[in-house]
Amino acid sequence: MKEILKDILDYLELKVNYADLRFVQSEEESIQAENGILSSYNVSTNRGVGIRVLVNGAWGFAASNELDKQSLLKTTNKALDIAQASALTKKEEIGLASEDKHIATYITPVTKDPFKISHSEKIDLLVTSTKVMLKDRVKKSEGSLSFYKTHKIFLSTEGSEIEQTIFESGGGITAYAIGEGDFQKRSYPSSFGGDYSTSGYEFIEEMKLLENAERVAEEANQLLVAPSSPTGIRDIVLGGSQLALQVHESCGHPVELDRVLGKEISYAGGSFLTPDKLNNFTYGSPEVTIVADATVPGGLGTFGYDDEGVPAAKTYLVNKGKFVGYLTSREDAFKLGLKSNGAARAENWNRIPLVRMTNINLLPGNLELDELIGDIKEGLYLDYNKSWSIDDKRLNFQFGTEVAREIKNGKLGRLYKNAVYQGITPEFWKSCDGITHKKYWKVWGVPNCGKGQPEQVMHVAHGTSPARFRKVKVGASK
């Protein structure tokens, strides 16, 4: 394949300002069980090439699953034609931030190749875990496992030649306690499909799904008969799983520079973090430091190079409360006179790279969990996301959680259901006055981040440890 791609690059060399070619070949396994019965076992293979060209300062992109040289030349010519069309509205020539040439390979380190684990072992784990959960009012249980192996070749007219093989593994279980006119769910280790990592099958074993199944089901049963969350202004502690989504929606998305520059405005929206605020805006309290780090071992947003051939990097986004950085692509970084920090990622061969999250991590603090909770007179401990929504500038957010626990005089108390909390992003992060210690810190994989048109679903992650926020508006869904 690489030889054909090199021929295509030679063909393009004199026709373009810049071009890159991406061959992507992927394997996927997706297994699901419900109520102790295997409901689906799907495998897939997928491959193709995406050709991106910059001609006279305007972009063209074409992609195809037909991989013989003749077909790829046709696709290449299509990309060149499209660039001509783009030029019709050109205001200025598109520039790219400079980048070194890279000749490199990267492979996710795995202990156990998930595709070499027997089908039976995976099936047994899900069937048994979902059977164990069927207790009392838990009438529905679900479990899923997913595995991905993605091989990418990246070649550019600047001489970069990068091969990567990324392994991803993940899964989770959910129990639904169902009553008359109400149902409550509890998920493990996280909601909406569980937890994911760039790891092998060892990650699945470490999750101990079966060992947690009975406890999770019991918590669902307790939630069904629990009262609804109180409403009003409370101090809250967000558990790591919910805090991961809070970081995702209220920091990860608003620091995407393409969004800031208006490229998503008709669809997913813009951002309040406009360029005038860079290095000049208090995003949160001094406790709050958030980094984008595509090098964290096991993070679902971990790789060797992004899909523009820029090495994985660690970048400060918020440093001790100050807004200090964006996630960037080469094109968008150029507009602000910056270098790309390696956050241009494409879902597959048939999509262009967009500015995407990698691992967006809230760095840990120095408190014990007891200390965090102990300093709250009347509050709630909230965890495991149930619903999410945020406005088109990423300011007004509302999240619902599976679990709310009363905090009274520094102690955890009774369980509540249907809790929601609302806030305005910078006010909320400014109210953060404590983050727990590194030993509570964990990277949560989020495999369903959507953005762009045509839509691209990206695999990202967030490192968090439980944190405390003062005077937050809480309520209950009805």
Next chain:
Amino acid sequence: MKDINSGKELVNKVKNILKNYDFEIIALEGKSELTRFAESYIHQNVAETDLNLTVKVVNEDRISAVEMNSIDDHTISENIEKAIEIVKITPKLDYHYRLLTPQLYRIKSKFSEQTANFTPINRAQLVNQLIEEVNRRGYEAAGAFKTEATTLLVANSEGVFAFDRGTKVDFNCVITRDNSTAHASFIDSDINNFNINKITDELLETALKNVEQIDIEPGVYTVILSPEAVAHILSYTGYSAFNGKMIMEGKSFVCHNRSKKIFPETITVSDDPFDKLTMPLPFDLVGYPREKIYLIKNGVIKDGVYDHLTALKYNRKCTGNTLPPEQASFGALPFNLVMKEGDSSFEEMISSTKKGIYISRLHYVNVLNPMSVQLTGMTRDGTFLIEDGKLLRAIKNMRFNTSVVDMLKAVDMISKEQQTKSGFVGPVVAPYLRTNNFTFSSKTKF
């Protein structure tokens, strides 16, 4: 898979490999092109061709599925071997899996040659026309313009053979000048129905009113929803309340309210592939013919939509709403939601409103409580205060936390005009709607 004959060849190829097994196949081949613009220039312009073949292997109530995007002999047989290997060791389902028998199909997707052959230059010229016009008025434009042509084949070893070709145009745009914004969208099968001048006028008309937004306090309001906003709410309602699998599991509002008259007589919502404004699919993803299904009829809750698996498991009738195997665990979604028109004009709805709010567009809607169909989300791109029958002032964006059940109970006016808007599977046909019970829970500063 350029025609029916190549579809038949593909089925035979699979049949020859899977001699001893039952099977279902879905093949989707397409050409999709999209031009995306922002800050009044084209920043993304893409095209793709692809073919996805999914083969589901069935062996005495054991199932596995394999998906591939190459259909050469080697790739097909290598992948099918994997599916056979899996299906041999998977445990049996807890119900009998029957394949569908051959069916007759009463409708076809609409296919427009001009749409299929619309070029990047054609799209760029129309985008440029819009940009130039809104720039003249001091606005910037951002949006996406997609044209696509697809061929869909669904078949099985019992002789089901369903073949269809369709085209789609999907356009959306937001124009902005400081805090003044407006949004417009268009979806259809035929590029000949696309009128860039009409869309430009619509955008500018809203944007020029959407200035100097004022604050209003959260609370319960009378609200007039645009067809865009109604379509958004109906999509989430279809997803959370009318999914047959959730109904059978006791996780839907519908399961305790079937046959109850809950809403005004004027409320009728169906999944209707025959509606003249929709873009129909003739069959679902196992080959069931699509049919008209009432979800709410004259205010009475009827039932949800059912996929093949849920129907088999719970002994229900499949309504022709089966999703592809990778989404099968979700259940079913309505494909062609239609809310029946009323007898009011939009102008009458505004002029008869003493105090209320007009919502052009919703943003980031999500389900808060599926049992009451309580949704949350934001308004954007034009929210207006109505006083004494007039659209008076633009207001800043608001968050709503509102139950669709309560909202529909309080509907007192529905427009005669319906518009076709994007939905989760196919489009949604929706009118303007006035309700006297819509709850805003917080506001923004923009």
